[in-house]
Amino acid sequence: MCGIVGYIGNKEAIDVVLNGLRALEYRGYDSSGVAYIESNGSGRVVKQAGRVEHLLPGLDQEKSKIHIAIGHTRWATHGLPNTLNAHPHTNSDGSIMVVHNGIIENYLEIKRELAKNGYKLITQTDTEVIPHLIDYYLKRLGSFEEAITAALNDLKGAYAVAVLATAEPEKIYAAKLSSPLVIGVGRHNEYILASDPNAIMEHTKKVVFLEDYDLAVISKDKLSIKDLRKNTLKSAKAELLDYDRDKSSKGDFPNFMLKEIFEAPQAIKSATLGRVQADKGIVKLGGLETVTTQLKLIDRIVIVACGTSYYAGLVGEYLIEELAGIPVEVQLASEFKYRSEPFSRSSVLLAISQSGETADTIAALKKVKDYGCLRLGIVNAAGSTITRLTDAGVYCHAGPEQAVASTKAFISQVTVLTLLALYLSDGTKGYRNLLKELDLLPDKVQAVLDQAEKIKTIALKYKDSKDFMYIGRGYVYPCALEGALKLKETSYIHAEGYAAGEMKHGPLALIDEDFPTLAIATDSPLLEKTYSNIEEIRARSGRVVALATEGNKKIGKLVNDVIYLPKTLEITQPILSVVAMQLFAYYIAESKELNIDKPRNLAKSVTVE
Ligand code: M6R
Secondary structure: OOEEEEEEOOOOHHHHHHHHHHHOHHHOOOEEEEEEEOOOOOEEEEEEEOOHHHHHHHOOHHHHHOOEEEEEEEOOOOOOOOOOOOOOEEOOOOOEEEEEEEEEOOHHHHHHHHHHOOOOOOOOOOOOHHHHHHHHHHHHHOOHHHHHHHHHHHOOEEEEEEEEEOOEEEEEEEEEEOOOOEEEEOOOOOEEEEOOHHHOOOOOOEEEEOOOOEEEEEEOOEEEEEEOOOOEEEOOOOEEOOOOHHHHOOOOOOOHHHHHHHOHHHHHHHHHOOOEEHHHOEEOOHHHHHHHHHHHOOOEEEEEEOHHHHHHHHHHHHHHHHHHOOOEEEEEHHHHOOOOOOOOOOEEEEEEEOOOOOHHHHHHHHHOHHHOOEEEEEEOOOOOHHHHHOOEEEEOOOOOOOOOOOOHHHHHHHHHHHHHHHHHOOOHHHHHHHHHHHHHHHHHHHHHHOOHHHHHHHHHHOOOOOEEEEEEOHHHHHHHHHHHHHHHHHHOOEEEEEEHHHHHHOHHHHOOOOOOEEEEEOOOOOHHHHHHHHHHHHOOOOOEEEEEEOOOOOHHHHOOEEEEEOOOOOOOHHHHHHHHHHHHHHHHHHHOOOOOOOOOOOOOOOOOO
């Protein structure tokens, strides 16, 4: 999704900004642009529909003289992904240049007011109102800082903005509300601003996370932060980010998705490292130690998340209810925010997110801020907004996930949810079997990965399908939903996930020889029932690929193709099944020669509601 980078210092600002934008490319975008102050003090904007690389020819010969610049990658929300709508946006004379992430909800209202005052806006974007509004206030208030303060106070919705102005050629102004923005403090009189720490790490790990309603005024040797609500200065608290850049390269893999699928065994090991002592039946979650007493008093957990994290949450519901006996509800974060529902102080809101920056999930956490309930997180990205909004939480430690299609994050989320369920249970000692199985799981996942070629051969038989059904029961029902999501987002094939038992209540009407099904028929007490559901599909000429447990003699006769998975407990089955389905979706997408890491229309970090 949209990305912001800014730089002020002694280095070549345009290069720093372009490199930062490249580091954000994984998030997905459709147009890009930069703005900078030239050595003669005038402002310049270079932007276009397309990739960051395409900006290069338009950039100045005098690049070496530029030491202040901002840049943007846009993921269109308002208006087509064309050059006109690309950021930076400016006021009419180009003296105020703005890049913006988020959505200005009252932009039409502001646009109308600006029009009444003679302003002519030319793009379809919401962002364009910002430079014009600053211009409007600048003409009335005189000071740039007062003008930007007044303009920001008029905006409703979510924003992270960086602003350059020829009137203040040695400053970058930056502000945020419900959209992340972080400032890297460089070693030699320099600051790097970005919407995602990935764009900063090359320069420094010392960062200041801006908070909502902060306005930062950044010059080469000074960073000051004002609280827009109180109109007072506050201190800039710098922290050190724990980040390993090496983990974010593709290595020998053709793309990030395949690399990240193959990182599943490591994801399980990292999620359990130092947290489990299988022989003693101990689960320790250091991130929850500060809230142990409160956790003893809870009577309900509401999980909020989106997409793949939501499906991990659904697996979590089965896990926590079975192992800890605590009622769990899982809600789509985008729905939760707008529901009126009873929510007591003894309920916990548990947000699950890979990026920790998903706007819907953040909105859900903010909604319950004053309810007096505990807010927990299961997050992969260290230092992200969700980790800072929650009272306590557990990191996934899966390492950076770059492909838009989430893979290893799901594996680590489900692993952490298993640990959490055990942690919340009365006694983990009774679960030694499960803890031992968690120890064995990385090898079992590796055995699934070792079958990649076989899974590919089966996947290719189905690559021309226009539709796909995924079914499962119990713990693997949410996995069917996740399997379908993986297929649709990577290969653009219409896919639906259903509880196998629901097929007869409607979806069976869809089934014919052109509508295949992937049935998760791994060992469980419900297996016989899943067989019946498969028979019903076969009776309607539907082709079926099954995921089954090694040693299953019956399934081969029932279905067209079988992918065998190692024996495991029913509880740990989701991890093995999902890895197989990730590979299945991957190979179909690969055969279609699609942009696997960046599927069309999607973004990695969904920072708008
Ligand atoms: O970063 P998050 O886990 O909060 O992201 C949630 C979803 O946007 C994400 O899982 C999305 O559905 C993925 N593209 C799925 O592969």
